[in-house]
Amino acid sequence: MAGILVWVETFNGELRKASREALGAGQKFADHQKVSLDAVVFNAGPAALAELGSMGLRKLFTVSGESFAKYSSEGYCAAVAEAGLKSGADVYLACASSLGRDLTGRLAAKLDAALATDVTEILWDKTPLSVRRPVYSGKLLAQTELLASCKVLSLRPNVFAPAQTRTGAVETVALTLADVKIRAQVQKAVAAAQGVLDVTEAEIIVSGGRGVGGPDGFKVIEGLAHTLNAAVGASRAAVDAGWIPYAHQVGQTGKVVSPVLYIACGISGAIQHFAGMGSSKFIVAVNIDKEAPIMAKADFAIVGDLFKVVPVLQQELAKARAK
Amino acid sequence: MNIAVILKQVPDTEAVVKPDPAKPGAILETDIKFILNTYDEYAVEEAVRIVEKTGGEAVGVCIGPERAEAAIRSALAMGLSRALWVSEPDAVSADVITQAKVLAAAIKTLSPGLVLCGREMIDTQEDAIASAAAQFLDMPQVLNAAKITIDGEKAVVLREVESASLEIEAKLPAVISCGKGLNEPRYPNLMSIKKAKNKEIKKLTLAELGLQAGPAKARIAALEAPAPRAKGVRVEGEVASMVAQGVDWLMKVAKVV
Numbered sequence A: 001m002a003g004i005l006v007w008v009e010t011f012n013g014e015l016r017k018a019s020r021e022a023l024g025a026g027q028k029f030a031d032h033q034k035v036s037l038d039a040v041v042f043n044a045g046p047a048a049l050a051e052l053g054s055m056g057l058r059k060l061f062t063v064s065g066e067s068f069a070k071y072s073s074e075g076y077c078a079a080v081a082e083a084g085l086k087s088g089a090d091v092y093l094a095c096a097s098s099l100g101r102d103l104t105g106r107l108a109a110k111l112d113a114a115l116a117t118d119v120t121e122i123l124w125d126k127t128p129l130s131v132r133r134p135v136y137s138g139k140l141l142a143q144t145e146l147l148a149s150c151k152v153l154s155l156r157p158n159v160f161a162p163a164q165t166r167t168g169a170v171e172t173v174a175l176t177l178a179d180v181k182i183r184a185q186v187q188k189a190v191a192a193a194q195g196v197l198d199v200t201e202a203e204i205i206v207s208g209g210r211g212v213g214g215p216d217g218f219k220v221i222e223g224l225a226h227t228l229n230a231a232v233g234a235s236r237a238a239v240d241a242g243w244i245p246y247a248h249q250v251g252q253t254g255k256v257v258s259p260v261l262y263i264a265c266g267i268s269g270a271i272q273h274f275a276g277m278g279s280s281k282f283i284v285a286v287n288i289d290k291e292a293p294i295m296a297k298a299d300f301a302i303v304g305d306l307f308k309v310v311p312v313l314q315q316e317l318a319k320a321r322a323k
Numbered sequence B: 001m002n003i004a005v006i007l008k009q010v011p012d013t014e015a016v017v018k019p020d021p022a023k024p025g026a027i028l029e030t031d032i033k034f035i036l037n038t039y040d041e042y043a044v045e046e047a048v049r050i051v052e053k054t055g056g057e058a059v060g061v062c063i064g065p066e067r068a069e070a071a072i073r074s075a076l077a078m079g080l081s082r083a084l085w086v087s088e089p090d091a092v093s094a095d096v097i098t099q100a101k102v103l104a105a106a107i108k109t110l111s112p113g114l115v116l117c118g119r120e121m122i123d124t125q126e127d128a129i130a131s132a133a134a135q136f137l138d139m140p141q142v143l144n145a146a147k148i149t150i151d152g153e154k155a156v157v158l159r160e161v162e163s164a165s166l167e168i169e170a171k172l173p174a175v176i177s178c179g180k181g182l183n184e185p186r187y188p189n190l191m192s193i194k195k196a197k198n199k200e201i202k203k204l205t206l207a208e209l210g211l212q213a214g215p216a217k218a219r220i221a222a223l224e225a226p227a228p229r230a231k232g233v234r235v236e237g238e239v240a241s242m243v244a245q246g247v248d249w250l251m252k253v254a255k256v257v
């Protein structure tokens, strides 16, 4: 192995949490393999640059300018490949965010690399480099060997530990690229409402299913989510009923999440729902039916009516937090 | 406009999948119901609707073993006019980047104005086909489309990312992967299913596509069952007491409060 390059995703100029995790994996990787760790970042603000300056990176490639003001797969891929060439890297790490997934497929094809997406574990001691990633709706884990000399990995958010602060000066290299061909470009971006956490990025998710009974029932879910600083999730049954927008759906046809804590309220725990949240660290379920599949999978199962349990839980948690 | 639609056959989501002890990386196929990849249905539906409006033809492109014919036929029953199929084991067992290269070579023979595929293959949980094929085809791509509007030389696509909804303009020809919410895939009627039986499925070999099998870039060395979750705590009875135990557990075990 020659070197590692991490693509760092920013949002409004700041580092994304999932990118801090990719950088953390990069640090561990570089330590293990005794190779250099470089990163490439687009449109980084001063805070992001300062943060990237204290992670023990060897080189930081920065990209800005009109062609890169907004994400494009072609433009970003060209720049990351260019940074990789200058870095001499043969392992590329990215977070498996929406854009990370968009980028890594193109990058791996361009570099004729081995690709592993949505990786949940790197097997640090194996040769050839091996990773674990969920397959078949999370029912199995694939141990995948990356055999090509160049390797591209995207890492599932919320799984890897974030980068540590380290000393040592980083060499910053501003990349300029001439003539990038960009044929797909973001024209409009409508930001999600302030304070609405995306389920893929949240440490805690409170989810509601058919048991919530209707759009008003989600107020109970939102209440607990608010107290816990959590994102609001939902089962497909709740989304299909029109009680909550699709962006909240967790599962096979929704989003795959790995929070520290997943609280399922009025959700039976169908295999397709479990496909989206089965890798949560802790699962709590509130269900009137003690035989519901989710109850067997939960780390803490409360047999009861969510309308009676959840508001009291919210109250008591608020009290406990205030202490 | 001619449209190429990438197809894959996968196990039904309800299927109980078990590793095949004789074949590392493969699952036991007995008793498994195979279906057209759930998301490919959105791609097929979208392609058929676009062709119904603008003319041209929508053609399936599939890599898969002999059993995959059933999935191809179901896409033909939904309205694709014909399909290309690579069934050589070297292609079927290849890594995702190699498969994208094979698909791109087959797609090139169609000179399509648009390439559609599903957002993710639900068996391997990979969603890189669209980006990788786009690179090999020298086309732009947009993933996980929730809405596609064809506007002359370009496609306007809506998609969601973590903190925003994006409107993306892609110059055609382009590759677009299709997500839930894009449309309601149709259920083919008996007539369409019958007609699909006579539609052309043309097998292509790697040699015919000007490719040859190379060393694997990646391979699944083993499939493993995830570690079972430790048995949890269950509480029943009075709400106040259940909640008290719940708060205690959240603070002491999950340590999130």
Ligand SMILES: Cc1cc2nc3c(=O)[nH]c(=O)nc-3n(C[C@H](O)[C@H](O)[C@H](O)COP(=O)(O)OP(=O)(O)OC[C@H]3O[C@@H](n4cnc5c(N)ncnc54)[C@H](O)[C@@H]3O)c2cc1C
Pocket: A208, A209, A210, A211, A212, A234, A235, A236, A237, A238, A249, A250, A251, A252, A253, A254, A255, A265, A266, A267, A268, A269, A270, A271, A272, A273, A276, A286, A287, A288, A289, A292, A304, A305, A306, A307, B013, B038
């Ligand atoms: C191809 C495919 C893809 C799918 N993708 C997804 C997906 O991405 N995400 C997803 O979630 N599903 C998905 N599904 C659907 C999945 O199979 C289930 O139908 C769905 O998850 C059920 O949602 P639910 O648990 O909310 O509803 P139900 O299964 O109806 O469960 C409701 C639960 O609420 C409980 N309940 C009722 N009232 C109360 C109350 N007052 N208090 C406490 N508990 C109560 C009930 O006991 C029950 O357990 C998919 C299905 C298919 C075929």
Ligand SMILES: Nc1ncnc2c1ncn2[C@@H]1O[C@H](COP(=O)(O)O)[C@@H](O)[C@H]1O
Pocket: A215, A216, A218, A219, A222, A232, A242, A243, A244, A245
């Ligand atoms: N972020 C949210 N969290 C919980 N419930 C929501 C959220 N957004 C919408 N809902 C509920 O879903 C219903 C339908 O929302 P919409 O599809 O946006 O009109 C609303 O009446 C709300 O009660």
